[in-house]
Amino acid sequence: MNTYREYGHRLLRWLPVWLLVSFVIAGITYSMLTRMGPTYSVHMSYLVSLAEREQAPDYKFDGFYALQATDLFTATLAEWMQTPEFVVKAYEAAGLSLPTDNARRLTKTIEAKKSAPQLITVTITGSAAATAEQLAKGLQVATEQNVERYHAEGTPALTFRVVPSEPWTSVVRPSVPLLTGSAFVVVLLLLVNLQLLWYATTYAHRD
Numbered sequence: 001m002n003t004y005r006e007y008g009h010r011l012l013r014w015l016p017v018w019l020l021v022s023f024v025i026a027g028i029t030y031s032m033l034t035r036m037g038p039t040y041s042v043h044m045s046y047l048v049s050l051a052e053r054e055q056a057p058d059y060k061f062d063g064f065y066a067l068q069a070t071d072l073f074t075a076t077l078a079e080w081m082q083t084p085e086f087v088v089k090a091y092e093a094a095g096l097s098l099p100t101d102n103a104r105r106l107t108k109t110i111e112a113k114k115s116a117p118q119l120i121t122v123t124i125t126g127s128a129a130a131t132a133e134q135l136a137k138g139l140q141v142a143t144e145q146n147v148e149r150y151h152a153e154g155t156p157a158l159t160f161r162v163v164p165s166e167p168w169t170s171v172v173r174p175s176v177p178l179l180t181g182s183a184f185v186v187v188l189l190l191l192v193n194l195q196l197l198w199y200a201t202t203y204a205h206r207d
Contacts, residue, residue, distance in 0.1 A: 010199060011192070018191040026184035033176045040129040042136040044167040046120040046143070048074045051161040071117040073160050077143075078120045081112035086142060093145075094138025096131065110139065129169055136167045 050066050080086055084103040087110055091098055100106055111123045124139065126132035147162050 011195065014195060018188055018195075021191060022184045022188040025187045026180050029183040030176060030180045033174050033179055036174060037127070038171050038173040040126055040132045041170050041172060042124040042126075042132045042167045043170060044122050044124075044136055044140075045165045046077070046122065047163045047165070048077065048118045048120065049161045049163070051159040067117060069158055070160065073158075074118055074120060075114050077147075077162065078112045078114040080146065081120075081122065081139070081143065082107050082110060086146070089146075090135060090139040090142040092138070093141040094134045096135060096138065109135070129171075133167060133169060140164050 048070055050070050084107055087106050088098065090110070098106065099109070109125055111125075113121050115121045122136075122139065124132050124136050126135065143162060143164070147160065151159055
């Protein structure tokens, strides 16, 4: 019982210090978040459809195989858009300089996902709305060029049509009050637990 009473006494004695440190860390977090500013995301989609197919004798290409082929091409195109060389081509088509030479960080600016058998949803993220919107236009140009090259240089039995939607830009702002309050609580709990660990170690050593 005396051990718990002593710990409570020590905790109350140091609590103002831990509160002060937590307030300082929360203030730093608030300052950093307010300086970060919002991020912008350009949302667009691609609708993939079968334009035409080669006619082969003694071969029946029905609607099921047409849908299956379109689904496979849609998945391929979605993965294609997130390769480093494709992203670089989109930046070049947009007339933008590369923000980094790190391939992993570069591919994070564009997120492409096959959300339906014939639909690809694309999200382009940037710190400036104009840059993200310009990159979206570059992506459209790069996609059109790559699809044309696929049809011209490959040996596909099918020809696909890829139609982009009109881009729309959204704004993502950090939740400053929530993140600041979270920083305060996390730091305070960490300091209190570190004090508990230190006291438990010291008391055990005395015994």
